[in-house]
Amino acid sequence: MLKDCIRSNLRRLLTKEKSMVLERRIPFLEESFEGIEELGIYLHIPFCEQICPYCPYNKEIYHSDLAERYTKAVKREINFYSDLVGNKPVTSLYIGGGTPTTMLYNGLEEILTHVFKSFNMQCDIHMESHPNHLSSDNLNTIISMGINHLSTGVEALQDRHLKFLKRPYTVEGVKALVERAVSKDFKCVNADFIFALPKQTCSEVEQAGHALVEMGVDQVAAYPLFIFPYTRMGEMASNNNYRISSLLKRRKMLGILERIFYEAGFRRTSVWAFTRPGVPKYCSVTVPLYIGLGASGGSYLKDVFYLNTFHVAEYNNALEEGRMPIALSLDLTENMQMASWLYWRIYETRFRKEDFKKRFGKDFNRIYGRLVKLLSFLGFLKDDEDQIVLSDKGAYWLHVLEDLFSLDYVSKLWDNSKQDPWPTEVAL
Numbered sequence: 001m002l003k004d005c006i007r008s009n010l011r012r013l014l015t016k017e018k019s020m021v022l023e024r025r026i027p028f029l030e031e032s033f034e035g036i037e038e039l040g041i042y043l044h045i046p047f048c049e050q051i052c053p054y055c056p057y058n059k060e061i062y063h064s065d066l067a068e069r070y071t072k073a074v075k076r077e078i079n080f081y082s083d084l085v086g087n088k089p090v091t092s093l094y095i096g097g098g099t100p101t102t103m104l105y106n107g108l109e110e111i112l113t114h115v116f117k118s119f120n121m122q123c124d125i126h127m128e129s130h131p132n133h134l135s136s137d138n139l140n141t142i143i144s145m146g147i148n149h150l151s152t153g154v155e156a157l158q159d160r161h162l163k164f165l166k167r168p169y170t171v172e173g174v175k176a177l178v179e180r181a182v183s184k185d186f187k188c189v190n191a192d193f194i195f196a197l198p199k200q201t202c203s204e205v206e207q208a209g210h211a212l213v214e215m216g217v218d219q220v221a222a223y224p225l226f227i228f229p230y231t232r233m234g235e236m237a238s239n240n241n242y243r244i245s246s247l248l249k250r251r252k253m254l255g256i257l258e259r260i261f262y263e264a265g266f267r268r269t270s271v272w273a274f275t276r277p278g279v280p281k282y283c284s285v286t287v288p289l290y291i292g293l294g295a296s297g298g299s300y301l302k303d304v305f306y307l308n309t310f311h312v313a314e315y316n317n318a319l320e321e322g323r324m325p326i327a328l329s330l331d332l333t334e335n336m337q338m339a340s341w342l343y344w345r346i347y348e349t350r351f352r353k354e355d356f357k358k359r360f361g362k363d364f365n366r367i368y369g370r371l372v373k374l375l376s377f378l379g380f381l382k383d384d385e386d387q388i389v390l391s392d393k394g395a396y397w398l399h400v401l402e403d404l405f406s407l408d409y410v411s412k413l414w415d416n417s418k419q420d421p422w423p424t425e426v427a428l
């Protein structure tokens with residue numbers, strides 16, 4: 001109740017909107033692409049070999065025939081976009097999931113070839129992977145496809161926590177797999193790590209932090225365990241009444257990780273990520289505007305946000321019948337665009353005020369000067385005249401805000417979209 005009240009007041013303050021409702025509608029895309037100078041592409045691979053109980057992402061069990069249909073459907077979706085995007089440079093390509101490496105020998109290369117044939121690609125390729133897929137042969141195949149930034153879900157470095165998360169490997173096994181990836185010629189190898197697990201101690205987090213540094217990864221993305229109500233873990237948590245760890249425990253554990261990574265020379269590159277010096281950060285969205293391909297792919301084009309259907313079979317059907325697979329759209333007012341721009345730039349820990357002016361044609365200080373003054377007074381940000389930099393304290397409070405806003409939005413939107421392939425509307 002209190003959470004809802006804070007949420008709606010904050011939303012009103014930042015976006016001036018009473019509510020946000022995504023509707024079943026295909027936006028008029030020609031207009032949205034006009035005036036965009038560069039964009040990113042997100043490609044969703046919605047398959048996994050097994051489903052982890054905590055995972056909120058859109059995925060289902062991999063079957064080769066489904067992946068073959070999916071490959072054809074994604075290529076059709078690319079064809080829809082190729083004229084709209086034209087010659088605009090694509091400056092970021094991220095392949096996420098699910099587990100993209102399930103399609104390593106069944107469609108991924110075909111899709112990538114089609115992407116490069118259809119768009120003006122001017123970027124590196126970032127991809128997620130499952131640790132159990134990191135054999136030497138697979139890593140060589142990944143590199144041969146031009147994928148030069150790799151992420152993998154290590155998740156925990158104590159066997160009892162791996163067991164709790166139902167991850168199909170041991171600590172010893174996953175260390176060897178990640179070290180093998182590190183020894184290959186990637187620009188950046190990122191390891192995902194989940195902390196604040198039930199009954200996890202601070203010394204276990206400390207031990208895992210040191211182990212991640214010793215494994216030689218270039219970046220660690222460390223998230224506290226979020227419990228999404230619609231996951232198996234969400235159900236278990238409500239049945240057994242077990243609670244998500246307190247904000248205080250999360251703060252303490254994040255502090256331990258910050259100390260270890262800073263001592264090892266890493267820098268903070270997003271609220272959750274720490275990167276070695278001189279390494280380009282591994283990141284899902286490196287440009288503010290992007291199109292999302294695949295089932296559940298989300299697109300953000302200046303004045304509109306829209307989301308594809310989550311159902312793989314419905315996604316395939318739509319494209320086989322010559323229809324766009326877009327399920328829900330939200331028109332974005334200028335206030336919404338500015339608030340979301342600010343949120344994501346702060347999330348990346350730093351931005352230049354001049355970039356705001358470039359995007360919105362408005363003076364940053366005139367729009368957000370008072371808010372920034374307050375946040376820097378509270379020690380959340382540093383206002384360096386030209387640049388805004390998030391502090392560690394600010395990163396933690398952004399996490400609290402994320403807990404309040406985006407996780408709730410994501411839960412509502414994803415839960416509805418999973419239950420109904422074509423929802424009439426979803427109110428956030």
Ligand SMILES: C[S@@+](CC[C@H](N)C(=O)[O-])C[C@H]1O[C@@H](n2cnc3c(N)ncnc32)[C@H](O)[C@@H]1O
Nearest residue numbers: 054055097098099128129130153192223225226
């Ligand atoms: C798509 S998965 C990673 C790739 C691959 N499928 C795997 O499992 O190794 C993305 C990452 O999100 C994080 N994640 C998933 N569910 C989470 C949750 N409930 N709380 C915190 N982090 C979560 C995990 O660290 C996971 O590695």
Ligand code: SF4
Nearest residue numbers: 048051052055097098
């Ligand atoms: S964590 Fe990775 S492997 Fe597990 S269900 Fe989610 S996407 Fe699939």
